[in-house]
Each structure stands twice: as C-alpha cells, then as structure tokens.
Amino acid sequence: MANHSERLTAVTAEQMAQLQAEADERARMQEILNALPMGLQIESLPDDALGRLREIVRSPVAVLCGDSLLLWNNICRTRVGLNHRN
Numbered sequence: 001m002a003n004h005s006e007r008l009t010a011v012t013a014e015q016m017a018q019l020q021a022e023a024d025e026r027a028r029m030q031e032i033l034n035a036l037p038m039g040l041q042i043e044s045l046p047d048d049a050l051g052r053l054r055e056i057v058r059s060p061v062a063v064l065c066g067d068s069l070l071l072w073n074n075i076c077r078t079r080v081g082l083n084h085r086n
Contacts, residue, residue: 028057
C-alpha cells in the first residue's frame with residue numbers, strides 16, 4: 001500500500017488552473033474549427049496553424065479584420081436556411 005501512495009503525483013491548484021485554462025482555450029479553438037466547412041480537428045493542425053488559431057481565439061477582432069472579416073462573419077453568424085413557400 002505504501003508504494004501506491006508514492007506513485008501518486010500531486011497537482012497544485014495553480015497547475016490545475018493552468019490546465020483548465022488550456023482546456024478552455026482548446027475548446028474555443030475547436031468551436032471555431034467546427035464552424036468552418038472543412039471538418040478540421042485541432043490535433044491535425046501543424047504548429048504554425050495552431051499558433052494562428054490561438055491568436056484568433058485570444059484577440060479575434062484584432063486578428064480577423066480586413067481581408068479576414070468575411071471569415072469572421074461566417075464563423076459568428078447564425079445559420080439560417082431559406083424558407084420555401086409552396
């Protein structure tokens with residue numbers, strides 16, 4: 001029984017808060033990817049694309065202005081289908 005307690009790793013409250021913040025950021029990044037029609041997953045992104053996506057999550061308005069404004073609009077807007085009248 002003594003060996004079991006020695007193998008446990010203590011996680012401090014600060015480390016837990018940091019892990020939670022990273023998990024929340026990754027969840028927000030995946031939400032953005034889910035809004036795109038490409039079906040991308042965070043795990044499949046190269047490091048440079050992951051860094052760019054991280055910048056978008058942290059400061060979306062500053063990063064997604066100018067040429068990327070259309071992309072930001074597509075991510076943020078709600079999807080509304082056409083109503084067909086018979």
